[in-house]
Amino acid sequence: MLISKTAFLTFLLYSAPLAYGVKGDARPTPDSRSRRCVVRSSNGTTDDSPEVSRVFARCATNSVIIFQEGVDYNIFHPIRATNLSNVEIQMHGNLHLPQNISAVQEIVNAGKSTWFTFEGPRVDWIGPEDENNGWIESYGQAWWDANPPNKTGISGRPHLMTYKTSQASIKYFRSHKPIAWNMNLQGDDITVSHAIVNASSTGRFPFNTDGFDVRGNNIRISDSVMYNGDDAIAVTSGSHNIVFERNTIGYQSHGMSIGSLGKDPSAFANITNLRFEDVTVIDALYAARFKSWKGGQGLVKNVTWKNIRVDNVTFPIFVTQSYNDQSASRPSVDTNSSVMMEDFTWANFSGSINTHQPGDGSCASDPCWYNSGLPNLKHTEAIIIECNTDKSCKNFVTKDIQLHPQVSEPASVICMKATAELNPNLGFACSNGTFTSS
Ligand SMILES: *[C@@H]1O[C@H](CO)[C@@H](O)[C@H](O)[C@H]1NC(C)=O
Ligand SMILES: *[C@@H]1O[C@H](CO)[C@@H](O)[C@H](O)[C@H]1NC(C)=O
Ligand SMILES: *[C@@H]1O[C@H](CO)[C@@H](O)[C@H](O)[C@H]1NC(C)=O
Ligand SMILES: *[C@@H]1O[C@H](CO)[C@@H](O)[C@H](O)[C@H]1NC(C)=O
Ligand SMILES: *[C@@H]1O[C@H](CO)[C@@H](O)[C@H](O)[C@H]1NC(C)=O
Ligand SMILES: *[C@@H]1O[C@H](CO)[C@@H](O)[C@H](O)[C@H]1NC(C)=O
Ligand SMILES: *[C@@H]1O[C@H](CO)[C@@H](O)[C@H](O)[C@H]1NC(C)=O
Ligand SMILES: *[C@@H]1O[C@H](CO)[C@@H](O)[C@H](O)[C@H]1NC(C)=O
Ligand SMILES: *[C@@H]1O[C@H](CO)[C@@H](O)[C@H](O)[C@H]1NC(C)=O
Ligand SMILES: *[C@@H]1O[C@H](CO)[C@@H](O)[C@H](O)[C@H]1NC(C)=O
Ligand SMILES: *[C@@H]1O[C@H](CO)[C@@H](O)[C@H](O)[C@H]1NC(C)=O
Secondary structure: OHHHHHHHHHHHHHOOOOOOOOOOOOOOOOOOOOEEEEEOOOOOOOOOHHHHHHHHHHOOEEEEEEEOOOOEEEOOOOEEEOOOEEEEEEEOOEEEOOOOHHHHHHHHHOOOOEEEEEEOOOEEEEOOOOOOOOEEEOOHHHHHHOOOOOOOOOOOOOEEEEEEEEEEEEEOOEEEOOOOOOEEEEEEEEEEEOOEEEOOOOOOOOOOOOOEEEEEEEEEEEOOEEEEOOOOEEEOOOEEEEEEEEEEEEEOOOOEEEEEEOOOOOOEEEEEEEEEEEEEEEOOOEEEEEEEOOOOEEEEEEEEEEEEEEEEEOEEEEEEOOOOOOOOOOOOOOOOOOEEEEEEEEEEEEEEEOOOOOOOOOOOOOOOHHHOOOOOOOOOEEEEEEOOOOOOEEEEEEEEEEEEEOOOOOOEEEEEOOOOOOOOOOOOOOOOEEOOOO
């Protein structure tokens, strides 16, 4: 009896996928993940995406989907699993996108712009602790290097992943050399921990390699590492109670960002209760950043960045309410309208401002997009706050800002329209010049 049960379990583990889970003593309950589905692989010889798609379809509910340790899976076509419920994805193998750029472009240009799509409640992603496994290899280097000088990325680049879920955890997610955007994360009650996003380039700039683009309620990203060429996190409209903590971000990162917001002048941006805490930022363009477009509307309220260490960061604290995208065009808008900002705190920042080699490889215009509107930069700026109107920034607070240029000059500040009346605890006088905390 025991032997046959063991044999049956072995069969369950190594022959995939099955219609039922444990037989006999435990009937599947609606919420248990009773089905175990092992994804077979050609181990590097052919396209495994049809098999992966089949397993996601067959094991879409109450299942554990297992990518085996040490096994390579070729994902040569997009995976779309939009009807999942109560599924655990065990990513112990490594996934490989095609290395043929035109093959991917053909797929993207045919309308499939996201390589992995997972949707449904309680979809967990569990990778291995062992850093040799659990990677998505996208071979982005060739795409970055194919981008001509002064261009912002070649056409037909896919988004790596859309992940819409709730009551879920994502642990040990790993992405190496993503072609562009990594994770579009949406939903409620989601924790991400121990993720690695590594878009370090040995050649040209890795445009648009956002780490996590986030929208939802109660999302936490912690203990993760992101080395990339765009926002490490970008919190977008409709987000509430977001925490980003104990992370290290760097390379040419564009930091811990809110936005961009207000690009569509008819949409009301709505964000509350964000906390970015205990983060190390290395060599990045920005550390703490807010970006909204002139003419937008909405409210972003109760945001804190605190205990932030920066090392060689060009713009450690940056607010712009007149954001521009170097590759976008837009109809004319009421330029006095703004996405309003209220109750913002920047506390306990320390480290060095990049004075020696400011900026990064994302400059594709003259002036660079990140210098536009800032003609007199000295690259000693600890803080740049540019409010669109006298009313659009309210109750800003800075304290314990210990940021130093890489030259022996005092830190400076650029500040516009954060009025003393609405910002009594700003912590310095809102004008251009030496940063002197009050
Ligand atoms: C897959 O290939 C790797 C390396 O080539 C090897 O170590 C592993 O045992 C193979 N796995 C299977 C299931 O064939
Ligand atoms: C999604 O799953 C539900 C429940 O399992 C099923 O009734 C429905 O037909 C599925 N829809 C699609 C599009 O597969
Ligand atoms: C790359 O993909 C394109 C488009 O599908 C195809 O025509 C070409 O033969 C592929 N190249 C290689 C080396 O496989
Ligand atoms: C990123 O990957 C490169 C190899 O592509 C490696 O040399 C580097 O150490 C990795 N960086 C991080 C932060 O893991
Ligand atoms: C902003 O979001 C909150 C929570 O999701 C919601 O209750 C509120 O109605 C939203 N406000 C607007 C103007 O959309
Ligand atoms: C502000 O946001 C923090 C989370 O960062 C939350 O703990 C706090 O309750 C919020 N304050 C208000 C007044 O909502
Ligand atoms: C500072 O960061 C810039 C931009 O990422 C980089 O080019 C430069 O090498 C870094 N400087 C040092 C001393 O690491
Ligand atoms: C300030 O931030 C540093 C991390 O950079 C942390 O070690 C320290 O405890 C913080 N200080 C306070 C008063 O919270
Ligand atoms: C914007 O505000 C300024 C200053 O209050 C005012 O002079 C200008 O007429 C306003 N523009 C529009 C389009 O309302
Ligand atoms: C890129 O743009 C810069 C600034 O406009 C210009 O100096 C440079 O010549 C351009 N390079 C190429 C290859 O077009
Ligand atoms: C402060 O600097 C900004 C950016 O260079 C500039 O647009 C603004 O006019 C300056 N303000 C004053 C009062 O000089």
